[in-house]
Amino acid sequence: MIPPTTDQLIRYSKIILMAYFSFFGLLVMYSNFTDYASNYEYVGHVLSMDTTREKSNLSYRAITSPILHHRIYWIIITLEVTYTVFCLLGTYHLYRNRYASPKDFHEAKKFAIIGLLVAMFIYYVCLQVIGVEWFNMDESHTWNAKDWARHIVDFIVPLLIYVAIRIER
Template sequence: MNNLSTDEIVRYSKVILMAFISLFGILVMFSNFTDYASNYEYVGHVLSMDTSLKNPNIRYRAITSPMLHHRIYWLIITLEALYTSFCLVGTYQLYRKIKQSAADFHEAKKYAIIGLLIAIFIYYFCLQVIGVEWFDMDNSEAWNAKDWARHIVDFIFPLMIYIALKIEQ
């Protein structure tokens, strides 16, 4: 451990943390492909708003078409695959440039940052903004992923800041 400088440890930590979020993406995709039915059921209930408090003033927002449920779910799966792919490539690029100059290492961050931005779009904008604020997901006792999504964003957003910072030399 004494052979590594602080700058090297910072670089390795960025690679390792990107590997963590990449593994998370792989596990989420695996779950979506191997347990499509239960994850589809979740999307269907949120979009249908059939388990929320049934506020009549917002019922017009419900999407009850199973065809649209499938399409929206596949859009989510596609975005998850995209963010995971970018994060994996970003992890590889960071690792590949770990011994290079600070400028080269910093330039290698672009795929990681793009992947993290897509992940924030999914877990913050899609789930928290659209799911909670538009489809009233937080008022469903059975199909509420607000806290789950918030915990993911609570990891991803600071990670994106940490990755983007040019602190290594």
């Protein structure tokens, strides 16, 4: 057996890391579809701001309509499905082009990059920026996913850089 070259290992590592993140997306989707009520409850509490400081000057920001809670939650689910599909397609295209030219392998990264950017939108913009800064999610002792979202973003950012950077030959 001929040992793989460093360039081959770099290509395989990008494929494997994208597969890991795709698997995470599949688990998130599974959770949202099989336990809709629990995850909906989380979204409803964050949007209602009912577990943050009472009499806060920011309580005017609360969204208390259950219809809007469901709609916002379905937007989040749609975005999670979108990033998972793009990451799976990205993983597939990277795998399919693992022996291709450097240019073709680099071009095969498109779907993976799109998927990671959509995931960044969910976990950074929606949860950390809007959830924490607009709805004060971090003040809730029960319905606070700030640290959970941060850990995901802490994985996505270097993965996005690593996948996008052109270091294979």
